[in-house]
Amino acid sequence: MKIIDEKVNIDGIDKTILNHLMEDARKPILEIARNLGISGAAIHQRLRKLEKAGLIEGSKLVINPRVLGYTTLAFVGVYLDKAISNPQAVKKLREIPEVLECHYTTGNWSIFLKILCRDNEHLMKVLNMNIQAIEGVSRTETFISLDQQIQRQIKV
Amino acid sequence: MKIIDEKVNIDGIDKTILNHLMEDARKPILEIARNLGISGAAIHQRLRKLEKAGLIEGSKLVINPRVLGYTTLAFVGVYLDKAISNPQAVKKLREIPEVLECHYTTGNWSIFLKILCRDNEHLMKVLNMNIQAIEGVSRTETFISLDQQIQRQIKV
DNA sequence: ACTGAAATCGTTGCTGC
DNA sequence: GCAGCAACGATTTCAGT
Numbered sequence: 001m002k003i004i005d006e007k008v009n010i011d012g013i014d015k016t017i018l019n020h021l022m023e024d025a026r027k028p029i030l031e032i033a034r035n036l037g038i039s040g041a042a043i044h045q046r047l048r049k050l051e052k053a054g055l056i057e058g059s060k061l062v063i064n065p066r067v068l069g070y071t072t073l074a075f076v077g078v079y080l081d082k083a084i085s086n087p088q089a090v091k092k093l094r095e096i097p098e099v100l101e102c103h104y105t106t107g108n109w110s111i112f113l114k115i116l117c118r119d120n121e122h123l124m125k126v127l128n129m130n131i132q133a134i135e136g137v138s139r140t141e142t143f144i145s146l147d148q149q150i151q152r153q154i155k156v
Numbered sequence: 157m158k159i160i161d162e163k164v165n166i167d168g169i170d171k172t173i174l175n176h177l178m179e180d181a182r183k184p185i186l187e188i189a190r191n192l193g194i195s196g197a198a199i200h201q202r203l204r205k206l207e208k209a210g211l212i213e214g215s216k217l218v219i220n221p222r223v224l225g226y227t228t229l230a231f232v233g234v235y236l237d238k239a240i241s242n243p244q245a246v247k248k249l250r251e252i253p254e255v256l257e258c259h260y261t262t263g264n265w266s267i268f269l270k271i272l273c274r275d276n277e278h279l280m281k282v283l284n285m286n287i288q289a290i291e292g293v294s295r296t297e298t299f300i301s302l303d304q305q306i307q308r309q310i311k312v
Numbered sequence: 313a314c315t316g317a318a319a320t321c322g323t324t325g326c327t328g329c
Numbered sequence: 330g331c332a333g334c335a336a337c338g339a340t341t342t343c344a345g346t
Contacts, residue, residue, distance in 0.1 A: 008223050018219065025181040025215035028322095030339055042314050044341065055223040059181035060216055063174065065310045067164050067211040075231075075261070075268065090305045102306035105231070107299040112231065116310050143261040143268060149246045150258035154221045154272050184340095186321060198331055200323065 008053045010156065013038070014046055018055075018156045025059035065116055072117045073145040076127070077109035078137055085136030086110060092134045098126050109141070120144075164209045166312065169194070170202055174211075174312045181215035221272055228273045229301040232283070233265035234293055241292030242266060248290045254282050265297070276300075
């Protein structure tokens with residue numbers, strides 16, 4: 001766990017830089033620099049400041065899973081028998097590549113998952129063969145995403 | 157909607173390139189090239205092929221919302237009165253910056269959201285003032301993420 | 313906090329294997 | 330499908346103000 005003890009003071013220039021790069025992490029720094037009327041070096045200085053403050057975590061290439069044949073996105077609420085089995089369950093869940101997110105949540109479920117599968121048959125297999133097989137998992141409730149309408153990060 | 161009609165044939169070299177850049181979209185291409193023992197130009201050729209195939213959607217700078225004071229992540233199931241109001245509801249949801257994801261789902265809810273707020277008070281305000289205020293929204297069920305244990309993309 | 317300069321890298325297009 | 334090369338632009342760092 002990284003400790004963030006740096007004060008973050010973000011001005012409009014920082015926001016402009018971040019908003020550009022949040023859309024396209026490989027957008028040329030000099031292009032942003034020309035838009036802002038400052039030098040490329042100034043942008044780099046600000047980026048280093050924002051990294052040091054812990055605001056910038058990194059960058060990711062975003063792929064379209066449909067092209068790889070992954071078309072079924074689902075959310076799964078997991079009921080666990082006993083609280084003590086949670087960390088072991090998460091460890092097992094981490095070994096299932098279809099599990100993209102895993103949250104401890106308030107409410108009915110102990111654990112809440114986002115999983116991505118090739119199709120419904122694959123989803124059923126992952127649920128029955130992989131997730132239900134984990135010790136402590138008593139029951140699951142599955143919600144299939146028929147269509148995702150919004151996908152974004154928080155506005156800076 | 158982009159039409160993907162390209163056949164995708166991804167070999168081990170493509171996978172290596174993608175896995176590197178999915179971890180860090182700004183990782184130097186020449187560094188990857190040296191690891192693989194091929195030229196930088198060859199990597200660029202493959203990246204163009206993968207973009208043309210629609211597998212590469214883009215890249216994103218990933219920020220840590222906690223540094224901006226956003227600490228409460230929640231999932232919200234939304235009940236809508238009538239099916240006809242769904243597109244209008246989504247349109248309104250898009251105007252709420254705290255809404256990061258929005259899915260049409262199978263099961264009890266019409267719509268399922270991921271939302272990010274500064275704290276529980278802010279969450280309550282967004283639920284009561286913004287989401288419940290949307291025409292057609294009859295009820296919501298909220299699950300707060302106490303801790304996110306897994307966050308990743310599908311393995312290529 | 314920013315500029316300007318200098319070295320390295322990114323990117324494209326070419327020729328040839 | 331890849332190498333090697335060339336040309337131009339971008340990245341990155343650092344001294345200087």
